[in-house]
Amino acid sequence: MTYLITGGAGYIGAHVVRAMTRAGERVVVLDDLSTGVRDRLPQDVAFVAGSYLDRELLDRTIAAHGVTGVVHLAAKKQVGESVEVPLRYYHDNVHGLQVLLQAVVAGGVRRFVFSSSAAVYGMPDVDLVTEDTPCVPLSPYGETKLAGEWLVRAAGRAHGLQTACLRYFNVAGAAAPELADTGVYNLVPLVFEAVSEGRAPRVFGDDYPTPDGTCVRDYIHVADLADAHLAAARLLAGRGAxxxxxxxxxxxxxxxxxxxxxxxxxxxxxxxxQGPPAEVTARRAGDPARVVASAERAAAELGWRATHDVRDMVTSAWEGWCLRRPGAAEATA
Structure with missing residues (x-):
């Protein structure tokens, strides 16, 4: 088995590469390095610089490396940006997926793991979000992930592919400091940036129907997420015709x-x-009060459960932040 991992030099992708290679799987990474970092990858991992929208490159890569499975992580993923440039998100996330699946079918690849998102659910009004909770995405990003799932399943049925779609929730943490997230888009790095600069972290709304009035989310350690991708790939590999x-x-x-x-x-x-306390500002439009996953189906189907808690996530992410930004720890003392 050889897995093509698109976006493998990204934050999540590098963790998936590490989990799979340490488990003895052969991988080849395809990444255009628009947000990925080549140095995140081990030197002995095959690397192809380029885009999953490049059909000729995909065909050559699949043939040259004997690819038998794909883990598709590469995508545009910023919710706010997707509202501003929806055409780009649909082009990259949906059309690009179509191009990749065409290459997969033409190359005789039979296993496909798709990295989806909890954004497909939108604003669910339930205590625990199950896979049967209605999908009503609120952003073009979420729409493209849901459309991607439809496309993956349709291609699977039509062409005999074994497929898995992983809807992951709020990702944080790092398996090693050098693999930490370099973006400042999500809660943890945004708060890190604020405290490092001596500013008050911002909290968007404290009047939600939750125990302390602020939004509740399900945070997943990126190392656990990587293990889930490995479990999905191995599940598909172990199935018969x-x-x-x-x-x-x-x-x-x-x-x-x-x-x-x-x-x-x-x-x-x-x-x-030791800086100023958090500053509470107005709610952001579209923020649901609570989005927490039911993880029971993943346990039953993949034999997988998360093993890290939120303290693990914050501690490991902070170590990576301090590695990338020398002096950050001193600035918060």
Whole structure:
């Protein structure tokens, strides 16, 4: 088995590469390095610089490396940006996936793991989000992930592919400091940036119907997420020909929520932040009060459960932040 991992030099991708190679799987990484970092990858991992929208490059890569499975992580993924440039998101995330699947079918690849998102659910009004919760995405990003799932399943049924769609929730942490997230888009790095600069972290709304009034989310350690991709790939590899065309769609979360206030307080404790307290501002449009996964189907289908808690996530992410930004720890003391 050889797996093509698109976006393998990215934050999540590099963790998936590490999990799979350490488990003895052969991988080749395709990444255009628009957000990925080549140095995240081990030197002995085959690397192809380029885009998954390049059909000729895909055909050559699949043939040259004897690819038998694909883990598709590459995508545009910023919710706010997707509202501003929806055509680009649909082009890259949906049309690009179509190009990749065409190459997969033409190359005789039979296993496909798709990295989806909890954004497909939109604003669910339930305590625990199951895979049967209605999908009503609120952004073009979420729409492209849901359309991607439809396309993956349709291609699987039509061409005998074994497919898995992983709907992951809020990703944080790092398996090693050098693999830490370099973007500043999500809660944890945004708070890190604020405390490193001596600013008050921002909390968007404290009047939600939750125990402390702030939004509750399900945070998943990126190392656990990587293990889930490995489990999905191995599940598909272990199935016989009779499973052709079957799909597995599962949530990847801890099944436990943490509020924004709890996360800000934990970050202050871990970093030793002594700056101004969090500043509460108006709610952001479209923010649901609570989004927490049911992880039972992932346990049943993949034999997988998360093993890290939110303290693990914050501590490991802070180590990576300090590695990339020397002096950050001193600035919060």
């Amino acid at each position: 009779a499973a052709a065309g079957r799909d597995v769609t599962v949530n990847i979360g801890r099944g436990r929520g943490a509020s924004v206030r709890e996360m800000v307080d934990l970050i202050a404790e871990v970093t030793g932040h």
